Amino acid sequence: MSEAGRLGGKVAVITGGALGIGAAMARLFAQEGARVVIGDLREEEGQALAAELNAAAGRRVAVFVRADVTVPGDVEALVAQAGNAFGRLDVMCNNAGIGSMGDSVALDIEQWRHVIDVDLNSVFYGCKAAIPALRRAGGGAIVNTASISGIGADHGFAAYNAAKAAVINYTRTVALDHAHENIRCNALCPGWIATPLTSGIMGIEPLVKAWCDAIPMRRPGRPEEMAQVALFLASDEASYMTGSAVVADGGLIASNGQPNIPVILSGM
Numbered sequence: 001m002s003e004a005g006r007l008g009g010k011v012a013v014i015t016g017g018a019l020g021i022g023a024a025m026a027r028l029f030a031q032e033g034a035r036v037v038i039g040d041l042r043e044e045e046g047q048a049l050a051a052e053l054n055a056a057a058g059r060r061v062a063v064f065v066r067a068d069v070t071v072p073g074d075v076e077a078l079v080a081q082a083g084n085a086f087g088r089l090d091v092m093c094n095n096a097g098i099g100s101m102g103d104s105v106a107l108d109i110e111q112w113r114h115v116i117d118v119d120l121n122s123v124f125y126g127c128k129a130a131i132p133a134l135r136r137a138g139g140g141a142i143v144n145t146a147s148i149s150g151i152g153a154d155h156g157f158a159a160y161n162a163a164k165a166a167v168i169n170y171t172r173t174v175a176l177d178h179a180h181e182n183i184r185c186n187a188l189c190p191g192w193i194a195t196p197l198t199s200g201i202m203g204i205e206p207l208v209k210a211w212c213d214a215i216p217m218r219r220p221g222r223p224e225e226m227a228q229v230a231l232f233l234a235s236d237e238a239s240y241m242t243g244s245a246v247v248a249d250g251g252l253i254a255s256n257g258q259p260n261i262p263v264i265l266s267g268m
């Protein structure tokens with residue numbers, strides 16, 4: 001087995017790995033020497049991605065497992081597949097998630113529960129299943145995909161904001177509880193990223209303009225740019241990082257919201 005690459009010899013599980021940020025993680029991790037277990041609801045895309053990665057590597061470096069992250073047994077089976085297929089687990093990426101709009105009155109209780117299930121409870125199921133396997137490997141890394149929507153709030157995203165904020169603080173508690181076992185746990189907090197999740201709004205010109213006006217880098221992020229952050233957090237390069245919430249958002253939340261005073265004054 002090749003040990004080359006920033007994840008050489010390591011085995012990673014990626015939930016929500018068939019599309020978007022998770023698929024970019026699977027591609028990059030495999031390029032960097034990892035063997036990956038891709039978990040997702042979307043069988044066709046997940047199988048196609050695993051086949052693509054295996055063909056590119058010329059050996060079996062990827063398997064797809066159909067798993068619903070809201071079902072604890074599915075998540076356990078997904079994590080077990082890392083051991084069955086590749087003999088160990090070193091990296092767990094709890095990445096699957098869904099968006100959800102609605103304020104506290106508009107959201108019905110079932111919608112709220114579903115978002116909390118997919119975006120928060122799944123992260124607990126993933127950590128609960130992965131930590132014993134990471135222990136057996138002598139330690140490892142967990143990367144939870146949260147969001148800048150877990151740091152500040154959005155208008156009309158009550159359940160999503162609650163879930164993502166909880167993922168960030170849950171990440172910290174996992175970091176505290178398992179540091180002594182050489183298990184690191186960090187959260188990736190993307191800003192606005194062009195993925196299938198956000199493709200619906202990419203055609204809404206006033207929204208795209210407002211977003212680009214607010215983002216200092218003036219553009220959405222790419223899934224590959226999120227995968228690079230996840231790669232760093234998953235790799236031994238981040239050996240002294242645990243409990244962090246790493247923001248990758250083109251500078252969107254760097255501002256405290258005050259106007260651009262020098263620009264306004266220079267135009268007077």
Ligand SMILES: NC(=O)c1ccc[n+]([C@@H]2O[C@H](COP(=O)([O-])OP(=O)(O)OC[C@H]3O[C@@H](n4cnc5c(N)ncnc54)[C@H](O)[C@@H]3O)[C@@H](O)[C@H]2O)c1
Binds near residue numbers: 192
């Ligand atoms: N795209 C963004 O702008 C953005 C911003 C901040 C955070 N995020 C977060 O990044 C993560 C990935 O988002 P994305 O933009 O790549 O989304 P995406 O919709 O493009 O991909 C998400 C993947 O998760 C899978 N998935 C959804 N529900 C699942 C379930 N119950 N079980 C298993 N798989 C399931 C989907 O099938 C899909 O393949 C999510 O946690 C999301 O909240 C995205």
